[in-house]
Amino acid sequence: MLFKKRTYATIQLPKTKEPFVQTEADPISRGEVIPEGDFHKCPNCGEIFYAEILKTTEGVCQKCGQHLRLGARERIAQITDVFDEFHMRMEETNPLDFPGYEKKLASYRERSQEEEGVITGVAEIAEQRCILAVMDAGFMMGSMGSVVGEKITLAVERAKAEDLPLIIFCASGGARMQEGIYSLMQMAKISLAIEAFSKAGGLYISVLTDPTTGGVTASFAMQGDLIVAEPGTLIGFAGRRVIEQTIRQILPEGFQRAEFLLEKGFVDRIVPRNEMKETLSGILRLHGGIR
Amino acid sequence: MLFKKRTYATIQLPKTKEPFVQTEADPISRGEVIPEGDFHKCPNCGEIFYAEILKTTEGVCQKCGQHLRLGARERIAQITDVFDEFHMRMEETNPLDFPGYEKKLASYRERSQEEEGVITGVAEIAEQRCILAVMDAGFMMGSMGSVVGEKITLAVERAKAEDLPLIIFCASGGARMQEGIYSLMQMAKISLAIEAFSKAGGLYISVLTDPTTGGVTASFAMQGDLIVAEPGTLIGFAGRRVIEQTIRQILPEGFQRAEFLLEKGFVDRIVPRNEMKETLSGILRLHGGIR
Amino acid sequence: MKEKMKRLERELKRLEALQADGIDVSEAIDKRKLELKALKVDFPMDAWDRVIKARDAKRPVASQYIESLVEGFMEFHGDRRFGDDPALIGGVGWIGDTAFTILGQEKGVGTKERVKRNFGMLNPEGYRKAQRLMKQAEKFQRPILCLVDTPGAFCGLGAEERGQGQAIAESLTIMAGLEVPVITIVIGEGGSGGALAMSVSDEVWMMENSIYSILSPEGFASILWKDSSKAQEASEVMKITAQDLESFGMVDRVVKEPEEFSIETLPSVIESIREMIVETAAAYQALPVEALLKKRYEKFRAMGKVSEKEGME
Amino acid sequence: MKEKMKRLERELKRLEALQADGIDVSEAIDKRKLELKALKVDFPMDAWDRVIKARDAKRPVASQYIESLVEGFMEFHGDRRFGDDPALIGGVGWIGDTAFTILGQEKGVGTKERVKRNFGMLNPEGYRKAQRLMKQAEKFQRPILCLVDTPGAFCGLGAEERGQGQAIAESLTIMAGLEVPVITIVIGEGGSGGALAMSVSDEVWMMENSIYSILSPEGFASILWKDSSKAQEASEVMKITAQDLESFGMVDRVVKEPEEFSIETLPSVIESIREMIVETAAAYQALPVEALLKKRYEKFRAMGKVSEKEGME
Numbered sequence A, B: 001m002l003f004k005k006r007t008y009a010t011i012q013l014p015k016t017k018e019p020f021v022q023t024e025a026d027p028i029s030r031g032e033v034i035p036e037g038d039f040h041k042c043p044n045c046g047e048i049f050y051a052e053i054l055k056t057t058e059g060v061c062q063k064c065g066q067h068l069r070l071g072a073r074e075r076i077a078q079i080t081d082v083f084d085e086f087h088m089r090m091e092e093t094n095p096l097d098f099p100g101y102e103k104k105l106a107s108y109r110e111r112s113q114e115e116e117g118v119i120t121g122v123a124e125i126a127e128q129r130c131i132l133a134v135m136d137a138g139f140m141m142g143s144m145g146s147v148v149g150e151k152i153t154l155a156v157e158r159a160k161a162e163d164l165p166l167i168i169f170c171a172s173g174g175a176r177m178q179e180g181i182y183s184l185m186q187m188a189k190i191s192l193a194i195e196a197f198s199k200a201g202g203l204y205i206s207v208l209t210d211p212t213t214g215g216v217t218a219s220f221a222m223q224g225d226l227i228v229a230e231p232g233t234l235i236g237f238a239g240r241r242v243i244e245q246t247i248r249q250i251l252p253e254g255f256q257r258a259e260f261l262l263e264k265g266f267v268d269r270i271v272p273r274n275e276m277k278e279t280l281s282g283i284l285r286l287h288g289g290i291r
Numbered sequence C, D: 001m002k003e004k005m006k007r008l009e010r011e012l013k014r015l016e017a018l019q020a021d022g023i024d025v026s027e028a029i030d031k032r033k034l035e036l037k038a039l040k041v042d043f044p045m046d047a048w049d050r051v052i053k054a055r056d057a058k059r060p061v062a063s064q065y066i067e068s069l070v071e072g073f074m075e076f077h078g079d080r081r082f083g084d085d086p087a088l089i090g091g092v093g094w095i096g097d098t099a100f101t102i103l104g105q106e107k108g109v110g111t112k113e114r115v116k117r118n119f120g121m122l123n124p125e126g127y128r129k130a131q132r133l134m135k136q137a138e139k140f141q142r143p144i145l146c147l148v149d150t151p152g153a154f155c156g157l158g159a160e161e162r163g164q165g166q167a168i169a170e171s172l173t174i175m176a177g178l179e180v181p182v183i184t185i186v187i188g189e190g191g192s193g194g195a196l197a198m199s200v201s202d203e204v205w206m207m208e209n210s211i212y213s214i215l216s217p218e219g220f221a222s223i224l225w226k227d228s229s230k231a232q233e234a235s236e237v238m239k240i241t242a243q244d245l246e247s248f249g250m251v252d253r254v255v256k257e258p259e260e261f262s263i264e265t266l267p268s269v270i271e272s273i274r275e276m277i278v279e280t281a282a283a284y285q286a287l288p289v290e291a292l293l294k295k296r297y298e299k300f301r302a303m304g305k306v307s308e309k310e311g312m313e
């Protein structure tokens, strides 16, 4: 049983229309197409799998090892023994009165059966309690607007108040354009919460999953006491194409991938998906002081 | 009057046999010859000056701007309005019973009329009181042994006890070989004192003068809240020749010079000798809180 | 009349491009500027007008503010790690009788210096130099003044290799914890994370015609509409002017600019803010550290505050 | 008999050089080693013997100590500034029931890995990784264990460009201020500032045949006598053995080694020190922070303490 009853209200995996793993790009903004039905194609090697088989491999391509993108609920199911969601329904926001934003949001909500691009709650990982936030790259490219910022801030504040470790799975195309300066300020808001949590002695593990870019990279993704990443994860601030246009040369293959970041000193450890739970529980135990 | 009577016993410039400015290398260990008599040759452009003229230029070559090496007493005279030396006579040490060390030390003492390679005291610079330590590259290459380490540590402790800013003029060929591991431990000893001083809120300005190398670079030279350097100063840890032997190529001209360090982010400011006093007093005032 | 203004502006833009290519059309430029000025008295500026003003090459840059505002300024260089970033000027100096740490994003004046300053776009070393000097200000209990003027983060290979994301992230947490007052003034362009990295401050002020945005209007149009030429349109929907940000409660003060804002008219602006800077810093410095940090926390905590829907469990 | 030992050692050295060139003379080597071993029972080793032992390729390296000593070790990488230095292994793991931060200078095993590890010579990134993990240990109130095994600082261009002097200097001040216990064990070569940068510790232990010196005997001979071939002579006057340093009061404990110290005999050594490490850390951890820092201060304060001559003003 994945979601066991604890102190908080528990939730079920919703009947989502989204595929189990996600395609590389957001279909609306990049014009690509999610494969329909029961098959899924590995974006790295091109191998085609039954979607069902991918479930048994935790979404890792068995041919090339590519870690395909996972939805937040699936991620939580893989990592936690118990997960009690902070069962919030946040007000919709459109702080700039941006034309068409509400409609776009509604379409993502309808399709994903999720309210926004991050799920937060209290988790148990191998008997270690922690606060967990998991972003979803499939929800409007995992972009960060006020609701995402608010939910993450509340999670950090909760970790501080309850003196629990904090784990955030990052996955983001960056700030949410439609909320403009409000999106930018979420970086500050979350950073203030993380600094206060850290000063109080809290442990924060940041887990970088594909893709971790833009304003998320330039804030809480890189603020972890420890930063681990899944293999092959795209991690960067500026976009690859923008850099290529600026420097007028093609960037090397592994640029901005987790392995590159490890070599450059910005990632503590690369952890394959099938070792993630064990790694996180090991770190939690080492910081809990009880073997 | 350069040395005015204050709280401590004052000293006079000793009748030294050393020339006003120093040659690039230690003559004993590198086999070069100190020019005799009244003339001095610029090690950079080769120009030959009357030693007397150099005094009026503070030891700066008027042809090429090279900052020639100064003795510690001359440096103090240029920088301070009042200087009250910590009038110590330290016990001689030869902790490793190193053959010939006492004799070598005695010869340097005789020649320089100084006891060791650093002079420490309380100074006044444009009405700002501070603790000042000035190393002398001419005393056994400005090498750091136990006496140098002890005198600098005492100076730092004094700065902490009296809540005064600390200025150290560094000039060193590195650790003193003849004292072996004792020399190395001076780096730790001084660093502990500086850290304690810093935690207590003290301001430490490190001034790098030619040459600042080896163990001094790897400790208090680089521990300043602010690090200023004279133009052209050699600043490095490993020796140029050793690096060239290791990488088997000739290093570029400006390598390990103050300007190179500035570009690499390790020096706050390059300050010509004729602006040094004003710069130091400006920094002291800014940190004293009184315009 | 709005139409006429737009036409004049288009002409002006083309003429200025010619001028930049070395063809002297300065008279024609001045003429149109005067006409424009006369027209603008009657019409409020739209966002794009402000974008143009914020980017104007004649607009005072950080070093000129420092020159005019700060006495006995002592510049300090380097991040103690990798390099010294010319796009960030850092140092200590007197504003009135108070010693401040001053950090300015510097675009430079003239082509050569603008290239050297990387047009105000910081490399990671720049953020790390700022961090070092901020921590030093904290040690010596000095207030900090930040001057923001950057198109945004730098899209270079080295900047990514050396972790500009990490560098900005660390600036945010360091500012979050600083136990001394920090005032930020956006003097020109406040672009994206590069601007935010110097703006987690107790007070954020903006010059009347400065902008502060999640990214440039061009970038915004390019990402959302796949057409960077729609920058002007983007600037209107993005809400990036000082007036917008003041209405959002994100900016504490908008500083009036003279009609022609340049190095000539800068001193009058400086005189109008000098006392305000000193007094504001003093007011925050008078707070106990816990109160200072709490105030800063709550200031940003309120931005994009979202409530839960009612009637939920 | 001393003469015979010297001869055997000379022969051994030559044979080992041949072996390194790929010529198999292992039998001849083993024979002489046995003979030497028999002789040495009767003679105390001189410093050069220990230098040879300290540098022996078969001697256990930091990663092997960690493997044997630490359970659930989790390695953490990177300095968050520029790179990850393979010459320094850092991470967290269990020693007994206590979580430690462990930092080890790693020479590597086998040519390929030794090259990757830069023969245990750190670049500035290595010191900065260590600093980061030390500060983290402090935040989480974990004791720190450092394993020192480095010929010394690295004489590379990049190491100078990126400020290895500054990096070592910063390690010294960070260790000076660390509010958690730090134990250092010199396991092989403790060379110059590179070793000191991990040894401003509450206790410094040395393995019986390790060395700790201001620089290599070769470097010493080269600087002082202009002849690096006089390394053996230098090693005797330099006083670099564990026994020397213990007599100077610079080392708190000398750990006995088995006659043939290798990966095979390492576990017995580990068993002899495991409890000692845990208990020593616990004893220091029990001190109030001020007492811990004061004790560390006074420990190093006494090194090369020089008194003033009597009878002076």
Ligand SMILES: [Zn+2]
Residues within 6 Å of the ligand: A042, A043, A044, A045, A046, A047, A061, A062, A063, A064, A065, A066
């Ligand atoms: Zn594949």
Ligand SMILES: [Zn+2]
Residues within 6 Å of the ligand: B042, B043, B044, B045, B046, B047, B061, B062, B063, B064, B065, B066
């Ligand atoms: Zn000259």
